[in-house]
Amino acid sequence: MKGVLLVNLGSPESPEPKDVKPYLDEFLMDKYVIDVPYLLRALLVRGIILRKRPEESAHAYAKIWWDEGSPLVVLSERMQKKVQPLVNVPVALAMRYGSMTIEKGLQELYEKGVTEVLLFPLYPQYAMASTLTILVKAEEIRKKKFPQMTFTDVPAFYNKPDYIKNLADSIQKHLVGFDYDHLLFSYHGIPERHIRKTDVTKSHCKIDGSCCNTPSPAHDFCYRHQCYETTRQVVKLLGLSEDKYSLTFQSRLAGDKWLEPYTDVEIDKMPAKGIKNLAVVTPAFVSDCLETLEEIAMRAKEDFEANGGEEFLAIPCLNDDDEWCQTVGNWINDWVSK
Numbered sequence: 001m002k003g004v005l006l007v008n009l010g011s012p013e014s015p016e017p018k019d020v021k022p023y024l025d026e027f028l029m030d031k032y033v034i035d036v037p038y039l040l041r042a043l044l045v046r047g048i049i050l051r052k053r054p055e056e057s058a059h060a061y062a063k064i065w066w067d068e069g070s071p072l073v074v075l076s077e078r079m080q081k082k083v084q085p086l087v088n089v090p091v092a093l094a095m096r097y098g099s100m101t102i103e104k105g106l107q108e109l110y111e112k113g114v115t116e117v118l119l120f121p122l123y124p125q126y127a128m129a130s131t132l133t134i135l136v137k138a139e140e141i142r143k144k145k146f147p148q149m150t151f152t153d154v155p156a157f158y159n160k161p162d163y164i165k166n167l168a169d170s171i172q173k174h175l176v177g178f179d180y181d182h183l184l185f186s187y188h189g190i191p192e193r194h195i196r197k198t199d200v201t202k203s204h205c206k207i208d209g210s211c212c213n214t215p216s217p218a219h220d221f222c223y224r225h226q227c228y229e230t231t232r233q234v235v236k237l238l239g240l241s242e243d244k245y246s247l248t249f250q251s252r253l254a255g256d257k258w259l260e261p262y263t264d265v266e267i268d269k270m271p272a273k274g275i276k277n278l279a280v281v282t283p284a285f286v287s288d289c290l291e292t293l294e295e296i297a298m299r300a301k302e303d304f305e306a307n308g309g310e311e312f313l314a315i316p317c318l319n320d321d322d323e324w325c326q327t328v329g330n331w332i333n334d335w336v337s338k
């Protein structure tokens, strides 16, 4: 029997430092996120980052937390509940980090008699810190606990026409009545090193401004190319001119060189360039989360206004948008009928 496991990133149990710390420890000690040898990772994460970050992150989480829990988890659950009636196989939901583990998700499917699983990372663009770590973890658990199961992975859907249409429609809907000067596509950043590591050709990705526009087999796993491609296709559907939009990367950690341009740096400069009304969309995230609700909708808005900006609109993620849930249901049905 077939079944589906939707997997998102996860959140702490609560916005308290005592819950944020173990969550960040699990997240940042993942070798696909901080990709340095174990001892150095432990030194960096436990010796440096986790000394102050849990307090700071807890404060940020407290600002966006809902009565029902973490927005990312609640919105992922709403999506799963909307998708389930559109298909006739069980659809479970898990998180890569935290208590809603991939193991529990697979156990739930196993108890329903599922042996063939569609693994569905809820990330439009591929990155080793998001997609790959889910696939590796799921395979580890399969081997240990569910050897009778088989997996099919849903590849990054950054350029799938129905996803692009859902995203463009949603942007258009949210822009109604907002006389914007500029639309910013802000994607979660990653260290440049990750791009080179996931280059299957070992030589294509130079992050030099042109590699991501030059066709290559590397692009199936190039986060940067995929971000540019999602943007290019959405912009085409929206009919935006070159000067009306731009692309940046947000949420970097100190230390490494992360993908540029940086969202916060670019937003600060926009009012002086005549951009007074700014809309920001965050297509690396399927569900709204700390990085969209706090970093963009609160902090970036304040910074924009402090620098002379007037109106700021944070466009919500696709979340449990009806059309998007229908697309996910269609993809599942296509797989079921194969």
Ligand SMILES: C=CC1=C(C)c2cc3[nH]c(cc4nc(cc5[nH]c(cc1n2)c(C)c5CCC(=O)O)C(CCC(=O)O)=C4C)c(C)c3C=C
Pocket: 009, 010, 011, 012, 024, 032, 033, 034, 053, 057, 070, 072, 123, 127, 129, 130, 188, 189, 190, 191, 251, 253, 284, 285, 288, 289, 290, 291
């Ligand atoms: C879009 C997919 C994501 C990629 C790629 C990614 C890479 C990445 N992230 C960190 C560090 C942090 N990310 C944090 C939050 C966070 N990250 C994603 C998604 C991706 N991260 C989401 C959806 C969220 C929000 C989670 C939520 O509960 O709402 C955080 C925690 C918050 C904070 O302290 O700022 C950290 C830390 C790294 C280092 C990285 C790639 C190397």
Ligand SMILES: [Fe+2]
Pocket: 188, 251
């Ligand atoms: Fe992140």
Ligand SMILES: [Fe+2]
Pocket: 204, 205, 206, 207, 211, 212, 213, 222, 224, 225
């Ligand atoms: Fe590239």
